[in-house]
Every structure is written in C-alpha cells, then in structure tokens.
Amino acid sequence: MALKFELLKISGNARRGRIHLPHGVVETPTFMPVGTNANVKLMIPRLLDEVGAQIILGNAFHLYLKPGLDVFRFHGGIHNFMNWQKPVLTDSGGFQVFSLREGRKITEDGVLIRSPLDGSKHMITPELSMEIQHAIGSDIVMAFDYCAEPGISHQDAVVALELTSLWAERSLKKLRSLSDQAIFGIVQGAFFKDLRLRSAKEITSMNFDGFAIGGLSVGEEYDITLDMTKFTAPMLPENKPRYFMGAGSPKLIVDLVDSGIDMFDSVLPTRVARHGQALTWKGKLNIRSAKYKFSKEPIDESCDCYTCRNFSRSYIRHLFDRGEVLGQILLTIHNLHFMMDLSKKIRESIENDTFQELRGEVLKYYA
Amino acid sequence: MALKFELLKISGNARRGRIHLPHGVVETPTFMPVGTNANVKLMIPRLLDEVGAQIILGNAFHLYLKPGLDVFRFHGGIHNFMNWQKPVLTDSGGFQVFSLREGRKITEDGVLIRSPLDGSKHMITPELSMEIQHAIGSDIVMAFDYCAEPGISHQDAVVALELTSLWAERSLKKLRSLSDQAIFGIVQGAFFKDLRLRSAKEITSMNFDGFAIGGLSVGEEYDITLDMTKFTAPMLPENKPRYFMGAGSPKLIVDLVDSGIDMFDSVLPTRVARHGQALTWKGKLNIRSAKYKFSKEPIDESCDCYTCRNFSRSYIRHLFDRGEVLGQILLTIHNLHFMMDLSKKIRESIENDTFQELRGEVLKYYA
Numbered sequence: 209m210a211l212k213f214e215l216l217k218i219s220g221n222a223r224r225g226r227i228h229l230p231h232g233v234v235e236t237p238t239f240m241p242v243g244t245n246a247n248v249k250l251m252i253p254r255l256l257d258e259v260g261a262q263i264i265l266g267n268a269f270h271l272y273l274k275p276g277l278d279v280f281r282f283h284g285g286i287h288n289f290m291n292w293q294k295p296v297l298t299d300s301g302g303f304q305v306f307s308l309r310e311g312r313k314i315t316e317d318g319v320l321i322r323s324p325l326d327g328s329k330h331m332i333t334p335e336l337s338m339e340i341q342h343a344i345g346s347d348i349v350m351a352f353d354y355c356a357e358p359g360i361s362h363q364d365a366v367v368a369l370e371l372t373s374l375w376a377e378r379s380l381k382k383l384r385s386l387s388d389q390a391i392f393g394i395v396q397g398a399f400f401k402d403l404r405l406r407s408a409k410e411i412t413s414m415n416f417d418g419f420a421i422g423g424l425s426v427g428e429e430y431d432i433t434l435d436m437t438k439f440t441a442p443m444l445p446e447n448k449p450r451y452f453m454g455a456g457s458p459k460l461i462v463d464l465v466d467s468g469i470d471m472f473d474s475v476l477p478t479r480v481a482r483h484g485q486a487l488t489w490k491g492k493l494n495i496r497s498a499k500y501k502f503s504k505e506p507i508d509e510s511c512d513c514y515t516c517r518n519f520s521r522s523y524i525r526h527l528f529d530r531g532e533v534l535g536q537i538l539l540t541i542h543n544l545h546f547m548m549d550l551s552k553k554i555r556e557s558i559e560n561d562t563f564q565e566l567r568g569e570v571l572k573y574y575a
Numbered sequence: 576m577a578l579k580f581e582l583l584k585i586s587g588n589a590r591r592g593r594i595h596l597p598h599g600v601v602e603t604p605t606f607m608p609v610g611t612n613a614n615v616k617l618m619i620p621r622l623l624d625e626v627g628a629q630i631i632l633g634n635a636f637h638l639y640l641k642p643g644l645d646v647f648r649f650h651g652g653i654h655n656f657m658n659w660q661k662p663v664l665t666d667s668g669g670f671q672v673f674s675l676r677e678g679r680k681i682t683e684d685g686v687l688i689r690s691p692l693d694g695s696k697h698m699i700t701p702e703l704s705m706e707i708q709h710a711i712g713s714d715i716v717m718a719f720d721y722c723a724e725p726g727i728s729h730q731d732a733v734v735a736l737e738l739t740s741l742w743a744e745r746s747l748k749k750l751r752s753l754s755d756q757a758i759f760g761i762v763q764g765a766f767f768k769d770l771r772l773r774s775a776k777e778i779t780s781m782n783f784d785g786f787a788i789g790g791l792s793v794g795e796e797y798d799i800t801l802d803m804t805k806f807t808a809p810m811l812p813e814n815k816p817r818y819f820m821g822a823g824s825p826k827l828i829v830d831l832v833d834s835g836i837d838m839f840d841s842v843l844p845t846r847v848a849r850h851g852q853a854l855t856w857k858g859k860l861n862i863r864s865a866k867y868k869f870s871k872e873p874i875d876e877s878c879d880c881y882t883c884r885n886f887s888r889s890y891i892r893h894l895f896d897r898g899e900v901l902g903q904i905l906l907t908i909h910n911l912h913f914m915m916d917l918s919k920k921i922r923e924s925i926e927n928d929t930f931q932e933l934r935g936e937v938l939k940y941y942a
C-alpha cells in the first residue's frame with residue numbers, strides 16, 4: 209500500500225492525522241498549494257519547501273496537454289521533472305471537464321474536451337486519466353469524476369452522480385492494474401442531500417485509499433457549502449483521509465476542519481498575492497494602498513516568513529506600484545507561509561483541544 | 576574618504592583591483608547588476624547575494640519619481656528600503672536625459688524632462704541630482720552628465736562636452752557639501768577623439784573618486800566603442816577605479832577589461848533571461864527551442880548556480896512554453912550567476928597572468 213493514514217487525535221469533529229506517502233509524510237489538517245503546470249506560480253521549489261509546504265497539487269489534464277506524457281516518462285515522473293521531492297497529488301481532470309464547457313461532449317465512455325491551448329480535441333476517459341496520473345507519478349491519484357454545475361437540476365445531478373460512480377469503479381480498477389499509487393474516490397451529488405448520501409454510499413463502498421468531497425465551493429452560497437460538507441463528511445470512513453477539493457479562504461478552512469476535513473487546496477492564496485492582497489493574522493491587507501507608503505512594518509508582524517523578516521510594507525507597496533514582479537513574488541511567499549502556518553496552528557490546537565479558540569480567532573478577522 | 580581603491584595587479588592593460596566602500600568591498604573587475612526600481616528584476620535580494628553580486632545599480636531619476644525622496648529619507652536610504660546591505664551605485668539621471676527626448680529642454684542650468692510615468696515636468700539640475708543620490712544614500716554617486724546621441728555633430732558634441740564639464744564641477748561641489756559619499760566623474764566626447772581627449776583632461780582635473788566612460792555602447796558599431804575606450808582609458812588616473820557605463824555582453828566585457836576597465840553594468844543579462852536566452856560558457860542558448868524538450872542537461876553543465884544544480888533544460892523550456900514566470904526567474908538567476916562567475920574568472924586570470932587565454936575562450940563563443 210502506497211498510503212498509510214494514522215488518525216492521531218479527534219477534538220470535537222476536528223481530526224489530527226498523518227499520511228505516509230512514497231515521497232514523505234503529510235501532517236493533517238493541511239493546506240496544499242496548487243502547482244497547475246508543474247510549478248507553484250512564482251515559487252522556486254526551495255522557497256516552497258521553506259514555507260512549509262508538505263504536498264502540492266498538479267493538474268493531470270494540463271500536464272497531459274503540456275509538456276505531455278512523453279516528457280514525464282522521459283524524466284520518470286513529476287518529482288524529477290520539477291525537482292520537488294515531497295508528495296504530489298494530481299487531480300483527475302474532472303474539474304477541467306466542469307470548467308471547459310465549450311465544445312464539450314459527455315458520454316458514458318468519458319468526456320470529449322477541446323484544449324484551451326490549441327483547440328485540439330481530446331477524449332478523456334477514466335482509463336486515460338489513470339494513465340496520465342500514472343505517468344506523472346503522483347503520490348495521490350484522484351478518480352475521474354463528473355463535477356456538476358451549480359444550478360444543476362436533480363434529474364441531471366443523478367446522471368452526473370451515476371457517471372461519477374461508474375467512472376470511480378473504472379478508475380480504481382485501471383489504476384490498480386497500472387501501479388500501487390494511492391487513489392482517492394470523489395463524492396459528488398451537487399446540492400441535494402439524498403444524492404450526497406447515495407454518492408457517499410457508492411463511493412465509500414469501493415476500496416479507495418482516501419475520499420474527497422467534490423462539487424462544492426463552485427459558486428454556491430457559503431452556508432450551502434458548509435451544510436453539504438457537514439452532512440457528507442460523517443459518512444466518510446474515519447480511518448481514511450478526507451479531502452475537500454478547492455478551499456483556500458481561512459474562514460472556510462477552519463470551518464472545514466471543524467467538519468472533520470483533513471486536506472484542502474486552492475489557487476486563492478497565490479492568486480490574490482499576485483494582485484496585492486496579503487493574508488494576515490489580522491485579516492486581509494491590500495498592499496497597494498497609499499497608506500503603506502510610509503510603513504516600516506512587515507506585512508504581518510507575527511509572521512516569520514522570508515518576506516516579513518526582511519521587507520517593509522512600504523517597499524512591497526513600491527514594487528507593486530512600479531509593476532515589479534518581485535512584489536508578487538514576496539507576497540506569494542508570505543501568503544503560502546501564512547496558509548502553512550495556519551495549518552500548523554490548526555494541528556497544534558487539535559492536539560491541545562483549543563481548536564475552537566483558534567477557529568474563533570480566525571473567524572474574527574475573516575468574516 | 577568614503578572610497579579607497581587598491582590596484583592589486585596589472586597584467587597587460589587588465590587591472591585587478593579592490594574598492595572599499597561604506598557597505599563593503601568590491602573586487603574588480605566586476606559586473607554590476609542593474610536594479611532600476613530598487614530591485615533587480617525577479618531576484619529576491621537573498622538570491623542576488625547568492626549569485627555573487629557585490630554591488631548593484633540604482634537609477635536616481637526613476638527612484639526620484641517613485642517612490643520619491645521622502646520615502647528614501649523615511650527609510651534612511653536605499654539599503655534599508657530594499658534590504659540590500661552591500662554597496663549600491665546610482666546613476667545621475669544623465670542617461671535618462673539622453674533617452675527621454677520627448678518634451679526635453681536642455682539649458683545651462685539643467686534639463687527639463689517629462690516623467691514617463693505621468694507626463695509631469697521635472698527640472699533636473701546637477702544640484703538636484705546630488706540631492707537625490709544623497710537621499711538614496713548610494714555608496715557611489717555619479718556626476719550629472721550630458722550623454723550625447725549617436726550621430727551627433729562635432730559642433731553639438733562640443734556643447735554636450737562643455738555642459739558635462741560644467742555640471743561635473745557643480746555636481747562635485749554640491750555633493751561634497753552634502754555628504755562624504757564617493758562620486759565618479761564621467762568622460763563624454765561622443766565619437767570624436769579630440770573631444771574625448773579634452774573631456775578626459777577636464778574631468779580628471781577634478782577631484783573625483785573614480786571615473787566613468789559614458790556615451791558609448793549607445794548604438795554605434797562595436798569597433799568604434801572599443802576604439803574610443805582604448806583611446807580614453809589610458810587618460811584616466813591609474814590609482815582610481817574606471818567604470819564603463821552600459822556593457823553586458825561577455826565579448827564587450829573581456830575587451831573592456833583588456834582596455835583597462837574595472838567596472839561595467841547592463842540590463843542585458845537579466846533582460847535576455849526574461850526572453851529565454853541563457854548565457855553559457857559555450858555561448859548563448861535559447862531555452863525556448865523544441866530541441867530541449869527532452870534534455871535532462873542543466874543550462875550549463877559547468878555552472879553551479881541554483882538553477883543549474885536543480886533543473887533541466889527540459890523543465891525550464893516547459894515553464895517558458897506555458898508562460899510561467901518561474902522560467903524567467905530561473906534563467907535570471909543563471910545569467911547573473913554567469914556574469915558574476917565571468918567576473919571572478921577574469922579576476923583570477925589577471926592574478927595568474929592568463930587573462931588573454933580566458934579572453935580568447937570567451938571570444939570563441941561570443942563573436
């Protein structure tokens with residue numbers, strides 16, 4: 209088995225765990241930075257390591273288009289390719305099916321998609337998704353799923369759910385025939401509790417190494433996201449990791465942990481950094497504001513990242529003002545450090561049974 | 576005195592020297608990376624330090640416009656502002672006079688320039704240039720000069736030369752009244768030897784701490800650049816540093832050292848890096864080329880920079896292919912490391928009297 213999960217402690221519903229993977233150990237709960245094109249934007253791997261990232265995400269579909277599987281086979285996988293020797297999780301392409309609607313055609317076999325790069329057509333099946341993720345060599349593979357649109361009818365959501373279960377079975381079978389990589393199943397069911405229940409039953413009946421909740425945080429209201437998660441999470445087996453796909457706001461993260469989730473990912477912390485927004489222990493901060501022109505303070509005085517140890521708000525504001533990419537680099541370092549620090553503090557608070565205090569502190573600044 | 580120069584060795588015309596400055600020692604000959612807006616593009620100061628940069632350039636005119644002198648005064652100078660604790664040299668704004676022709680008006684008093692940022696008008700005088708560079712707190716200040724256009728007539732070049740001498744005197748007087756910063760005079764004279772001779776005489780008659788050759792490498796033919804340098808350099812005092820303004824190609828650098836120059840700067844190594852061009856010991860390499868798709872080799876197998884120690888041509892090519900800025904960051908690190916490594920090898924070769932062999936090796940790959 210390529211994955212071993214230890215559930216170290218439960219405090220309320222919050223879980224403190226540890227995942228053993230071929231490329232290392234992941235302490236949970238944890239945020240996972242997203243590295244779509246085999247790099248986390250603006251972060252050299254050494255700095256990614258330094259901010260405390262334990263595992264990063266790759267996007268199977270993007271990596272399949274470029275650089276292509278021949279390149280991954282040539283290098284023997286993504287770890288050598290990008291020189292990142294810690295764990296990698298790859299998504300299956302399911303979310304791309306969801307977001308690339310133009311020219312898309314869904315059949316029982318799989319999904320026909322148009323490449324956003326050159327318009328070429330690609331038939332993505334569960335089997336191909338597994339071949340891609342096998343060539344990439346990720347530590348955790350995701351089953352190929354159907355992530356439904358928000359606003360989907362109950363009737364259409366049933367179809368999506370049934371395809372997801374069918375594809376989950378085919379994904380599992382195919383991957384086990386290819387390698388001993390760990391693979392997570394994905395629970396769908398849109399915003400219907402009966403369907404979430406049915407999907408959770410069907411997906412957890414299969415021998416996956418962990419389970420994800422998909423199809424949430426895709427534009428619906430916050431209360432729905434949370435309600436669906438609180439409904440779904442308890443149906444997932446306690447002895448396997450639980451991953452909520454696509455959560456990057458501090459508020460959502462503490463609420464997810466409070467619902468029993470172990471892993472989350474999002475492009476948000478790196479994306480907002482490139483637009484001048486810093487995440488701090490006192491809430492968000494827009495570094496472009498004129499009020500920081502004369503501020504010798506670091507972005508966050510309680511942060512010990514490279515950026516906060518060395519640079520003032522005044523300097524970073526100047527870099528943004530002049531359009532210097534170094535400003536984006538420095539904020540990316542800080543925001544990822546913040547997310548990893550938040551993850552670490554969450555873990556410590558679960559160990560100490562003080563998670564609710566920490567959650568309250570975060571919710572005070574992130575409403 | 577804020578500058579002390581040791582001439583350690585002469586081999587042919589090549590000079591091995593050492594400049595002591597308030598923020599540290601600069602071993603010469605050396606390349607100086609350019610940090611126009613108080614940062615070397617895409618380089619966090621820690622990495623700049625790591626590639627071996629000893630001194631970087633700032634642009635007085637740009638820094639005057641943004642962030643403005645009030646910000647530098649608030650921080651107590653550029654070193655604190657950008658957290659770079661090694662020496663900084665600032666240009667005087669003279670080159671901006673030369674390059675911003677739109678709406679420019681030159682009088683004996685100074686130059687009226689339109690800001691490229693917002694169109695606002697600014698009267699730059701030698702006195703203001705000194706005040707700017709004083710507020711910035713650079714280790715080496717440059718006199719305010721008039722850098723003539725290529726193709727300038729002899730008659731106009733005389734006017735430029737006379738203004739340069741007048742402004743040099745005013746620069747020196749003003750700076751000495753403000754601080755004990757080191758200041759370099761700049762020899763102009765366009766492409767006329769009689770004027771170079773006259774300018775060198777006039778400028779070197781003043782008590783500057785070092786001398787620069789300006790107004791070359793501005794678009795003229797290579798042979799003229801070199802001929803003018805070889806003519807001018809011997810007229811500069813042997814016991815003070817010699818700086819050729821604006822030289823970044825390996826070929827020009829070894830030829831300048833061969834002419835007795837100690838310092839050179841250029842945006843070229845960082846600019847070409849952002850366009851995918853690497854400088855190597857076997858010549859230039861365009862990483863965007865399809866032929867590197869399957870190359871596990873580093874950019875330069877003889878290079879020990881962070882990039883070459885960790886990443887393949889294949890990976891960096893992929894990053895450029897996907898428009899990921901990390902590719903530009905990794906090549907910038909390499910190219911600056913190459914320039915500093917070239918500087919170091921030049922210094923060693925002068926010490927060992929093998930500079931001509933090194934020069935021959937460089938000229939073999941950079942024609």
Ligand SMILES: [Zn+2]
Nearest residue numbers: 511513516542
């Ligand atoms: Zn920080």
Ligand SMILES: [Zn+2]
Nearest residue numbers: 878880883909
């Ligand atoms: Zn290198």
